[in-house]
Amino acid sequence: MKITGYKHELLDKYMSEITSRVAAESGIPSDRYHFGKLVLQSLKDDPDFLMQTDGGTGESETNGSVLKRSIRCVACFKKLGLKIGDVIILMGANNLDQAIPFYAALFEGIIIAAIDKTLGVSELNDVFSANKPKLIFCQGDKVQDAKKALELAGGDGRVISYDRSPDTISFSDMMEIYGEDIDVKDYKAADFDPEETIALVVATSGSTGLPKAAILTHKNITVSSTYFGSFGKKFPRITKCSLIVSPLQWLSALIHYLVGPIFQYSRLQTSAELTTEHIFDMINKYRPTLLISSPPTMITLLKEAETKECDFSCFEIVFLAGSAVSDHLKATLQSRAPNTQVVNGYGMSEIGGIVFFPYDVPLSSCGKPFAHMQYKLMNVETGEEVKEPHKIGELWVKAPGGVRGYYNYPLETAEAITKDGWYKSGDLHYRDEDGNYYFVERLKLLLKYRNHQISPVELEEVIQKLPGVLHVAVSGVPDPDCGELPIAFVVPRPEADITEKDVKNIVKENLTDTKLLRGGVVMLKELPLLPSTKLDRTKLKQWAAAFAKKN
Template identity: 50%
Template sequence: MGCGDMVLMAPSHIDLAIPFYAAFYMGVIVAVVDRTLGVEELRGTFAVDRPKIVFCQSEKAPDIQLALNELELDTKIVTFDKGEFLCSFSEFLEEYNDGTSVEDFKPNDFDPEDAIALLIATSGTTGLPKAAAVTHKNFAINGPYLWSRCTTFPAPTRMALVGSPLQWLTAIMNFILSPIMKYTRLQTSIALTQEHAYDLINTYKPTFAIFSPTLMTTLIKPGDRDRCDFTSLELVILGGSAVPNDLIKEVKEISPDTEVMDCYGMSELSCIGFHGDGSSPPGSCGSPMGCFQYRLINTETMEDILEPNVPGELWIKGPGIFKEYYNNPEATEETFAEDRWFKTGDTFYRDAAWNFYFVERIKLLLKYKSNQISPVELENVIRQHPGVLDVAVTGIPDPECGELPVACVVRRPDSDVTAQDIKDLVKETLSDSKQLRGGVIFMSAIPMTASTKVHRRKLKEFALVLDKE
C-alpha cells in the first residue's frame, strides 16, 4: 500500500493500534466506522471510502464481504481473531513481513498539509453518509491545545479511560496523544455499560475519563453509584450533547476532588472547540483556543453578532479545521462559508468574558447512547413501505439513553400498515442503534412550517404527548 490508499477499521481491539499507527507512518488513509453497521450501511460507507484492506472481527466479516461484493471491490479482510477461510491478523503480519528491522524502516514521504490521515464518519441534515477528511497537519496543530490547560506536559494524566469506539473523535485523539503525552490508554473492546464502567474504574483506577452526559447520569444513579469508587478520577470531561448543570454539580458532590468539564467538539474540528478548566462558569464549554477564530452569525441576516448573550450559529476557522468531506464536493461547499469559515450548525452565545455556551443543535441528528442517528435516514427507509404516505422522525428524551427515535407516520388511504410493520422494516434494514425504541405515531398530517418544511419543534411536542405504539 502507498500514500493515499485506504484502510478501514471497524472494531475497538487492543491490536488495532498496530495498523492504526502504521498507516500514519505510510501516509495511508484510515477510515473508521461503526462496528454495528448492517450490510446496507456498510455498502454506503464502502461506496465512499473504497478501502483496500478492512480490519475487523471474524463475526463481522460476512456482512463486510457481502457489502464489498455488491460493489465488486477486491478488498482484503483481516480479522483480529481467527475464523474459517479468513486471514487473521497474525497471519497477515507473517505474510507481509519482509524482514525490515525497526532501525531500517523509513516512513513514506508525503505533504502533511495535504495528505489525509483519517476519515471520520459524520452525518448532517441530509442524512447521507459523509466522511470528514482530516489531514496530518490538522492533528499536529490541534494536538497540543488539547492539553494546554495542563502544567505537567507531556504527562498530564496517568491513565485515560477510553470507552467510546474508534469512530468517535475522543477515541481517535486518545489513540494519537497517549504515546506522545506518555499516559496509558485504558480501552475496552465491548460497549461501555454501567457494570463494565464500574469494573474498569474500580480495577484500574483511571485518572481521566470522557463520558456522555447520559452515561454519566447512569453511573451516578442513586442506589448504584456506591458500587464505584470515582475518587481516582482527577478529570472527567462530559460531551457529545448538552450537559445539564445539575449533572456537573452532582458529580462534584460525589467526588469533590474531581474536576468536571463541559466539552464541545466535532469531527470536523479534529479537536475540542474551546479551552475549559475549573474556572469556567457553570454551563460554559470554555473560552476560545489559540488555534481557532470564532464568529457568531445571525442566520436570518447573515450578520455577525457582536454583543454578548445573543445566540447565533457558531462559525470557526483555523488550520486545524478538516480539509473536506471525502468525495463529496457539494457537502464541502455547503458547509464552508467564504474564506473557509466552517459553519458548525450549532447555536451558541457568549458572555462578556468570552465564555461560550451551547444552546442547541441546528442539525437534526439524534443521539442514542454513543450512537448518532439521522432522522432522514430512518425516514427514507420507512417511506419504502407501500402503505406509508409520509413520515417524519423525531426523538423523545430518555434519561438513560439520551434520545429515542419516534416515527410519525401518515398512512396512505385504505392502508392498514401497522406500527409493527414499520418497526420490522427498520429492523431488517438498519442497525440496532437506529431502531424505533420511541415507538410509532400515526397522524393525519405531518406538521409543517409556513415554508412547507417539517415543523420539527411541533413534531417533537406531539411525540411527547401523543400515544405511541
C-alpha cells in the same frame, strides 16, 4: 468585541520541541506537521512505557512492542500494494491489535476510516462505496458481511479478521506471512506533504441526519488534536491513564489513540462488551485518571453507582461531550468526585479536537477561544456577524490547515464551508462579556411553534430537575396549524412514580406559554441512542410523528 484567544505556553513549548526535533532529523521543515513521524518519535523516546491495556482480557503492551508490531504491519501494507492515499477500514473491538494498523497507516500516509462494527451489509456498502478501502479489519463474525458489502460496492479490497475466521486470513497470519522484522532504528516513515495528506476520515454523529466522514489531514491533527492536552500542568506526561468508553470511530476514543503517545499517558480500553458493571470494574481496578463521556452515559453510570460500588475519585478530569451538558449533571458528578475537574468538552469531528479552552470558566460555559483558531457568531436570519454579548448566533470557525469538509461528499462540503474558509458548525452559541462561549442548541433541532423558536435543550434541562426523571429528550410533533408541538420522551427512575401531569406542570411553572408540552409526554424504558451514545434525534422525530398519528 475583541477577545484575546487562550494560549498554553507550556503546551506550545513542548510541541515546538518535539516537532522541531522531528523536522531537524529528517531535514524536511514541513515534517513538524507529519503526525505519523511525531508518533514514531514519541514511541521511540520511551519504549518501556505501558501504552495500552485491554480491561477485558487483562493484557497490556508497551510503546516498544506497539512500535515493533506497527513497523512490521507497514511491511504487510507494502507487500499488499497499499500506497499513500489508500484507505483502510477499522471496525473491530477495542482490542490491542487495533492500534497496530492504526499507527502503521499514520506512518505511511494511508487514510484511516474507523467505522461502527455493528453495521449491516447495506450500510457497509454505502461506506465502502464512498471510501474504496484496500483493507478492512474486523471481527470474525463480521467477515461475511464485509465481503458481501465489498462485492456490492465493486471494491477490490481484502478483509482481515482480528480473530480466527474460516472465511479469511487472520491479523496474526497477515503479520506472519507478509510482515518483516525491521530494526526500529532503520525504519523511516514515508515522506509526504502533511498539509494535504489525509490522516483520518472521522465519522460524524448522524444525530440529526445521515452520517458523513470528516476529513482530517496530518496538519489538522498536529495542531488541533494536540490542544486536547491544554489541561496539562506538566509535559510531556499530562495524566496517568485514560479510560475509553466509546468505539474507535468516535473522536472521544480516537483522540486517545492520537495524542496518548505524544503526551505519554496510558490507554485503558476493552475488547469485552462495555456494560456498566464492566466499566465499574475497570475504574475500581485500574484507577484511570482521565475520561471522556457522553452525558447519557454519565447519567447512567451515576444512577447505577447509587446501588453498586464505584469510586470515581481516581479521575483528575472528566470531559462531558457529545451533547448538551446540564449544570445538574456536572454538580451531581462533582458531588461523587469532589476533587475531579468536570468540564464541558465541546469538540467537532470536523476540527479534530476540542474547539474551546474549557477550564476556569463559568459552570455553564463550554470555554474560551483558543489563540490558534478564529471564531465568529452569525445571525442565521440576517447573515450578519453578531458582535454583542449575550446575542445568539451560529458558530463559525477557522482552524490551522483549514477545515477540509467531508470525504467524497462535495455538496455537503460546499454547504458547510464558505469560500473564504469558515466552517459553519450548525450550532447556536452566545458569548458573555468575558469571551466565554455557551452552547444553546443545534440549529437543526430548534422547534418552531407558530412564530416562536423553541430549544429542546432548554425544556430538557427543566424536566431533568423533576425528581424521578432519569433521562429526557424533547422533540416536535408536526402540526399543520402551528408548525411543531413540543413533546417530551421521559425515562423515569425505576422507583419513581411520576405522571404526564407532573412533567407538564414543571414546564408550565418554569417556562413561557409558547414552550408548553402541547405535543404530550411519552414514558419510555430507554431513549434511542446512536453507537456513539449520543441521542438519536432522527429516530425521536420519527417517534413523535408516529405518536401524533395514533392520537
